[in-house]
Amino acid sequence: MENFFARMEPWRKPEGALHLYVLPTDDEAERYESARDALTGVEHLPLMPVPYLHCTLQRLAQFDDEVTQADFSRLGAVLDSACADIAAFSLELGPARAGEVAVESWATPSQEWDAMVEACRSSVTQAWGTSPPAAPAGPHLSLGYATGPVPRGLVADRLAGHGPLGTLRVDTLHLVSVTVRPERGTFDFLSLANWELTGPRHA
Numbered sequence: 001m002e003n004f005f006a007r008m009e010p011w012r013k014p015e016g017a018l019h020l021y022v023l024p025t026d027d028e029a030e031r032y033e034s035a036r037d038a039l040t041g042v043e044h045l046p047l048m049p050v051p052y053l054h055c056t057l058q059r060l061a062q063f064d065d066e067v068t069q070a071d072f073s074r075l076g077a078v079l080d081s082a083c084a085d086i087a088a089f090s091l092e093l094g095p096a097r098a099g100e101v102a103v104e105s106w107a108t109p110s111q112e113w114d115a116m117v118e119a120c121r122s123s124v125t126q127a128w129g130t131s132p133p134a135a136p137a138g139p140h141l142s143l144g145y146a147t148g149p150v151p152r153g154l155v156a157d158r159l160a161g162h163g164p165l166g167t168l169r170v171d172t173l174h175l176v177s178v179t180v181r182p183e184r185g186t187f188d189f190l191s192l193a194n195w196e197l198t199g200p201r202h203a
Contacts, residue, residue, distance in 0.1 A: 001045075001098055001099070001100065001101060001102075001146040001149065001150035001151075001152060001155070002100060002101055002146060002149065003044075003101065003146055003147055003148055003149075004101035004102055004145040004146050004147070004185075005145070005147065005180075005182040005185070007100075007101055008180075011180060012063070013063055014179060014180050014181070014182075015063075015177075015179045016063040016064040016065055016177050016178075016179070017059065017060075017063055017177070017178045017179075017180070018059075018060040018062050018063060018064055018067070018175065018176070018177060018178075018192075019056060019057075019058065019059050019060060019175075019176050019177075019178050019189070020056075020057040020058045020060070020120050020173060020174065020175060020176075021054045021055065021056060021057060021173075021174045021176050021189070022054065022055040022057060022139075022168070022170050022172070022173070022174070023053075023054055023055075023172070023174055024053055024054075024141075024168055025169065028166075028167070028168055028169070029050050029051075029053055031165065031166055032050075032053060032093075032105075032141065032143070032165050033050050034162065035095075035096045035105075035143060035159060035162040035165060036048070036050070036053075036096075036143040036144070038158045038159055038162060039103060039143065039144055039155065039158050039159070042144075042150060042154060042155065042158065043148070043150070044146055044147050044148030044149060044150050045103070045144045045145075045146055045147070045150050045155070045185075046144060046145070046147060046184060046185035046186055047143060047144040047186075048142060048143055048144055048145070048186055048187070049186065049188065052186070052187060052188045052189060053141060053143075054141065054176075054189070055091070055107075055139050055140065055141050055168065056136050057116065057117055057120050057135070057136075057173070058117060058120045058121060058124070058132055058135055058136075059132065059133050060124060060132050060133075061130060061132055061133060062128070063177075064177040064192070071127070071128060072192075072193075074127045074128070075123070075124065075127040075128065075175075076175075076193060076195075077127075078123040078126050078127040079120070079123050079127075079173065079175075079195050080195055082119045082120070082122075082123045083173055083195040083196065083197050083198060083199070084198050084199060085119070085199045086112075086115070086116055086119060086197045086198075086199040087112075087197060087199040087200060088169070088170060088171035088196075088197045089110070089112040089113075089170050089197075090167050090168065090169050090170065091107040091108075091110055091113065091139050091167070091168045091170060092107055092108050092164065092166065092167060092168075093105040093106070093107050093140075093141060093164060093165035093166060093167075093168055094106055094107065094108070094164045094165070095159065095162060095163055095164050095165070096143055096159055096162065096165060097155075097156075097159070098150070098152040098155035098156065101145065101146050102142045102143075102144065102145045102146065103142065103143045103144045103155060103159075104140045104141065104142050104143070105140060105141050105142075105143070105164075105165045106138060106139070106140040107138065107139040107140065107168070109138065110139060112170070113138075113139045113170070116170070116173075116197075117135050120173070121135065139168075141165065141168070144185070145185050145186070145187075146185075147182075147185040170197065171196060171197050172194050172195065172196050172197065173194060173195045173196075173197065174191055174193075174194045175191075175192045175193045175194070176189040176190060176191050176192060177189060177190045177192055
């Protein structure tokens with residue numbers, strides 16, 4: 001594995017980057033923590049603090065100090081309408097594995113997730129008149145980001161015996177303000193608002 005932060009597209013600022021996240025419940029995070037803790041002490045692999053585990057739906061181009069209250073209110077109204085059309089669903093997260101730059105658990109492909117990402121992107125464009133950056137390649141949760149060379153075999157050995165991370169219930173959308181901390185090898189965030197998915201289920 002290689003340094004995630006050396007390959008990450010630099011943000012204009014380290015603090016206040018707006019994102020749309022899906023967050024695990026406390027019970028779900030407790031299940032994920034077991035695999036995370038198996039990686040304790042691996043050199044150049046700081047672990048994400050459990051309270052900040054997340055799945056990224058969409059990074060926004062804006063930072064929290066660049067957005068007026070009227071802008072936030074407009075986005076909130078559009079997302080409220082969008083979430084009224086999206087039914088809650090679940091993702092099934094697979095086993096955590098060493099990727100090129102992070103230890104990640106990827107979910108099986110999901111039409112519901114793809115539709116939610118598209119709804120979020122359309123909402124941001126409608127509310128603020130600018131398209132957001134590219135969406136993530138798919139739903140995944142990262143347990144740790146490499147800050148230097150990490151042998152993949154070592155990660156595999158540590159995670160042996162740990163199966164899929166399991167269900168992540170997607171029933172709420174969160175707008176968060178994210179800080180990247182390369183010196184620690186982590187991200188943390190402050191929740192700004194959230195919207196429940198209240199759309200009808202389809203047979």
